[in-house]
Amino acid sequence: MARLDVTEKFQGISFPGHLHTKDSLEFAVSFLFKDTDVLIVSYPKSGTTWMQEIVTLVSSRGDPQFSRTVPNWARAPWLEHYYCAAVLEASSPELYSLFCVIYVSRNPKDVAVSFYHFHKIANFLPEPGSFHEFLDHFLEVYYGSWFDHIKGWTSHTEAINNLLHITYEQMSLDLHGTIKKVSSFLQCPLVEDEVNNCVKHSSFSSMRDNNMINYTLVPKDIMDHSKGSFMRKGIGDWKNMFTEEQNQYFESVFTSKMQGCTLEFVWEK
Ligand code: A3P
Numbered sequence: 001m002a003r004l005d006v007t008e009k010f011q012g013i014s015f016p017g018h019l020h021t022k023d024s025l026e027f028a029v030s031f032l033f034k035d036t037d038v039l040i041v042s043y044p045k046s047g048t049t050w051m052q053e054i055v056t057l058v059s060s061r062g063d064p065q066f067s068r069t070v071p072n073w074a075r076a077p078w079l080e081h082y083y084c085a086a087v088l089e090a091s092s093p094e095l096y097s098l099f100c101v102i103y104v105s106r107n108p109k110d111v112a113v114s115f116y117h118f119h120k121i122a123n124f125l126p127e128p129g130s131f132h133e134f135l136d137h138f139l140e141v142y143y144g145s146w147f148d149h150i151k152g153w154t155s156h157t158e159a160i161n162n163l164l165h166i167t168y169e170q171m172s173l174d175l176h177g178t179i180k181k182v183s184s185f186l187q188c189p190l191v192e193d194e195v196n197n198c199v200k201h202s203s204f205s206s207m208r209d210n211n212m213i214n215y216t217l218v219p220k221d222i223m224d225h226s227k228g229s230f231m232r233k234g235i236g237d238w239k240n241m242f243t244e245e246q247n248q249y250f251e252s253v254f255t256s257k258m259q260g261c262t263l264e265f266v267w268e269k
Pocket of ligand 1: 042043044045046047048049050110113114115117172202203204205207230231232233234237
């Protein structure tokens with residue numbers, strides 16, 4: 001079983017060698033995008049799957065037919081996984097006039113908790129050990145640093161007009177407004193009924209019951225749903241997991257690593 005502290009480097013960036021290969025990362029960095037492509041970028045457990053569902057629904061104008069019949073990895077493949085190469089060729093909807101990037105972030109305490117639970121069901125990831133051990137790795141470089149990821153991507157949002165930054169908390173607190181923002185960013189304005197249908201079909205309960213997005217189609221040796229579910233909780237679950245001591249430690253690392261960063265985070269509902 002792979003250990004949490006085993007990471008390899010690709011072009012100076014750490015990555016977990018048990019999940020991606022240098023070849024698959026090479027494929028990702030040399031991938032040629034089309035003007036019509038939409039790129040969803042996120043650190044794991046930040047709401048990636050949710051945004052995949054929202055973008056699918058927006059491009060279908062709220063009609064759930066596509067999102068109910070095609071698995072999310074076929075409609076929004078991961079660039080860094082080799083097996084996605086074939087699907088990538090066929091997947092982009094010919095809707096948009098400019099290559100667009102949607103960056104999704106989430107408060108890092110909830111990311112850490114979600115990621116920890118995900119390690120328990122994802123057999124392709126290493127055993128997470130105790131939450132304490134996992135948190136230590138998370139605050140360092142495990143899976144690449146969360147801190148570098150967020151600072152790297154958000155430092156460009158104002159300068160680049162085809163990059164939209166959406167947070168998990170925005171989706172959670174105002175899904176309707178977020179969908180309108182995403183649809184106008186993608187130059188696909190929707191009428192009110194279409195927005196309402198997108199909201200309905202990307203709600204927590206709707207996604208939890210849709211096997212094209214809730215990962216229950218994935219074989220048990222890859223994801224074992226008897227150990228937990230992919231769709232778990234929302235904002236502020238970290239409060240059920242962090243001890244006072246862990247929280248203080250987290251805050252001190254956060255304050256030092258996020259120095260100079262003006263982003264504001266929503267930590268609870
Ligand atoms: P939790 O583990 O806290 O429940 P990713 O897709 O980046 O791996 O992120 C997964 C997280 O997004 C999980 O968080 C999952 O429950 C949450 N999520 C996915 N769809 C959601 C929805 N419609 N409403 C609220 N949370 C959602």
